[in-house]
Amino acid sequence: MGKLSKSYVPPIGHQVKLKDSGAAIPQEFRVLPLAPGKDELRERIKIINSNWSKALGGAAKRSLKNKTAxxxxxxxxxxxxxxxxxxxxxxKEYAKGQARWFGPFEISKILDNNVYIISSPDGSEYSRPVNGNNLCPLYLRSLITNEMWAAPPAVALRIKQKDTRIAKSAMESMKSLAKLKKGDAPL
Incomplete structure (x- = not known):
């Protein structure tokens, strides 16, 4: 590659002249004199301040609208x-093999900002206030264990195996008792 050429600078010898027609250019875009008088400055400052206050009011309304949304x-x-x-x-200190939730507790007082005072079923209060994000509603199903509630499959399988073991051992003991009585009968 060759040397890079110097950047292009347009010639300054001629100026672009605009047609001065007041109808084509809006009032706020017209060029004002460089050194205006005090009255003109006051008017300009008033216009700038009014525009600024309108913009500020609109921004405040918009931020309030954003906050509510x-x-x-x-x-x-x-x-x-x-x-x-x-x-x-x-x-909070959950580790493998520990319970994820403690409970049941009952809400005894409601404080501001989603903060609650909880107490255990025996009436003793928890040591500190608790944020609502750390609580989970407790439903009737998790409190009552009854025949009408279905047990999880693993629990149901253990119960079934336990019942079969008990029935099997009872059958074996009945057979052994039956053998003893048959042997005692001929005497």
């Missing part, structure tokens, strides 16, 4: 609990 999106995610509702508390 953002808050309305967040309101759907916040779960609020009622007084006396049963909840579980999140285990």
């Amino acid at each position: 953002f808050d309305s999106k967040l309101e759907k995610d916040v779960i609020s609990y009622s007084l006396g509702q049963s909840v579980k508390l999140c285990n």
Whole structure:
């Protein structure tokens, strides 16, 4: 490659002249004199201030509108609990083999900003206030274990195996008792 040429500089010998027609150029784009008088400066400052205050008012309205839109999106995610509702508390130091949730607890007081005071079923209060993000609603199914609720498959399988073991051992003991009685009968 050869040497790069110097950057192009247009000739300054002639100026572009614009036609001075007041109708074609709007008032705010017309060129004003370089050294205006005090009255003209005051008018210009008033115009600038009024434009600035209009823009500022519009920005404030827009920011308020944005805030309400953002808050309305967040309101759907916040779960609020009622007084006396049963909840579980999140285990922050969860490790493998430990429970993810502690509970059940009951909401005893409601404070501001999604903060709650919880108490255990025996009536003792939890040591500190709890944020609502660390709580999970506790439903009736997780409290009541009854025949009408279906057990998870692994639990149902263990129960079935236990019942079969018990039935098998009972059958073996019945057979051994039956053999003893047959042997005792001929005497």
